[in-house]
Amino acid sequence: MVSQSDLLAFVEAKLAYEIDVVAAAEAQADGTAVIVDTRRQSSWDQGHIAGALHLPNNALDDRLADLPPDRTLIVYGWGPGCNGATHTARRLLAEGFAVRELIGGYEYWVRNGFAVERGDGVEKAEPDPLVTHL
Template sequence: MPGLISEIPPATPQESLQHFSRRLAFETDCSDVHQSQKLGNIDYVLVDVRSYEAFSISHVPGSINIPTRSITEERMSEFPGDTLFVVYCAGPHCNGVHRAAVRLAGLGFHVKEMIGGLTGWLDEGLPLQGINPSAQTDGISCAC
């Protein structure tokens, strides 16, 4: 009798290769963002899509704040069309990052999600910036 894991047969190696390769085209992680910052190899714009209030309290160093609802053709016109955006929100419990990615892609921009968001960044033990970088944003909506 198959176990819980093998009850549904795994994908073929070729299917797995395609699947995980595609995921890497859409995602990056906190560690890779941090490492690229340390090395000065920043070929993307890191965007915090939470509210201005949440961003001002604490955010990932090097990020800019463009709340999801502010991602419009007019707002994004300052960026060249070939800009790669890496977007993040509060964490894996929030789909605001996906709404932001949809808006950016709809405007013709390249976009990746920093999986884990702010929660993932903190889980990695990485520092934040802001008016109170050690504060949690409990009670403050990400409003994304």
């Protein structure tokens, strides 16, 4: 049986590691964090978080030196069913970076009505009332 203190420690660690889209947008806006898209090129081209850095898993080795060591890196993938961001986070944490994982990924960023960038510019969708706090 897992102890109450072990469960509490797990939940505290989870809260310290994961970040929701509202807090991520605030951290990006105030300059304390860089949002990092871990998806492949074709996914990035379909749309990505406005202002995000594209760092697919297959480019990690070549791009580590490009990452800011003084800011938190918020990694994301497609959504709750994608663990690509988790793989990237593990590698970045092992390299000594401060990392948080975006809960819900790109899907929940879009569903909350935050800015996304596509080839034709930056846009915002209407927030989905099922997920947004607005």
